[in-house]
Amino acid sequence: MTQKQYESFAAMVSGQVKANTPSANKCKHHMTLSLTWAALHLADSDSQHCDLLLKGAYGTAVEAVSLLAIGLVRPAILSLRAHYELSLQFLYYKDHPVEWRGVTDFRNQPNLPGVNKKYLKDFYPEFEKRFKTLVAHRNRRNEDCYAVLSGVAHGTAIHSITSATAPEELVEDITTVRAAVNVFQDAAEHISDINLSCFQGNWISLPEAIKDDLTKRFKDKQPAAELDL
Template sequence: MSAPDYQPQVDALVAAIQGHVSGPAVDLGLQHHSAILPVLHWVDYLKKSQLTGCCDDILDGVRATLVEASGCIALGLIRPALFALRAQIDAALAWLYFKDHPIEWEHLLRTGDGFKARLEVIEYLGRFIERYLARFAVLNSHRTRTVEQPYRVLSAHIHGQSSLVLPTFQNLAAMVYPEQRCAEAITLQSDVAEYINDIFLACYAGRWSSLPDEIVNAAKSRIPAPKQAQLFS
């Protein structure tokens, strides 16, 4: 394809993005910000009181993936937004593991080898963090997210192994999704944020007196009073 043939495609893509930005983008951005608040509260708390001096910058990476998702949704680019959503989970779990494993972290940085899969980290947390499994079970039984495992949904889109999740773009402008699809991505972001919140809370609920009020109050609003002792212990 020559440059003159390709230019109309680029022009149509820019026009589609501009139309989205001048339309629902700001409202969608505000909705997305509300959806990510639980993760923002956790990042602020962890950076203030739980850093170990190892892989501290991963928490900045978690925040960056929130920004990335917001920017993609503001532009109507939902496919890359889904990659950012999954990266939020991956980065949060990576920090939980590598913050206490400086030798493994240094090896990963030096060789590019040694990344931990999600299930590996979940298994590690359940094995070595006291009451992690019991706390997460309480949180999971009173989840508000629309899907129990948002990571699986995101992985299905990213791996593209089904006609249900494969993109069907015929031109560049089609990459800009309509407002309703963007709203669905924000709902999925809410699911991701709750999932990350529950992982962190299952790790740190025993420190409930030092946790931000927003985190504790949100948990108490979900968990029936008789079961709160199972969580915050």
């Protein structure tokens, strides 16, 4: 690659920001759900041993939205997948400080989402029933967004494979950027529902952003009663 090609890439990226900002802001709004849970957990002194995961969840959210704003959709989805994985890893490792030490010492690989969700189902009695209720009242298109996120990461999502031959060809058109907004919504709501399904508090102790979302989703029903909170 030449300097001129990189300069063309930078100019194209800069030119896309204005058009992509509305979509990026929608993604930022959707991410409020998952980041609200991260903030709640960061305030818990019992989880400080693995708060790196929560800080990473914040960082990858910033990364994902920023990449989308400049039209780099595929890298944005990869960052969103990291956000999803880190969020679920926290829910396991907050209860497993010894196993977390093994990860930080590079003796163990971090768990993938399937392992973490199995743990939550096995050890939080209310998890399955509550999650099933949440899925029945979901706004997201996909019950589980991880297949989409992983498809992009592993190249099995055929339409996401790049055929770029120059840096500026990595920048997607506005239609593709707008289409990615739904993926952000799916991921954030799914993360929120998993957190809520193993939540040990009551309705009053839930953050306002989560209560507002549930009230809208359940419409004429009472989410506190439906979810036994």
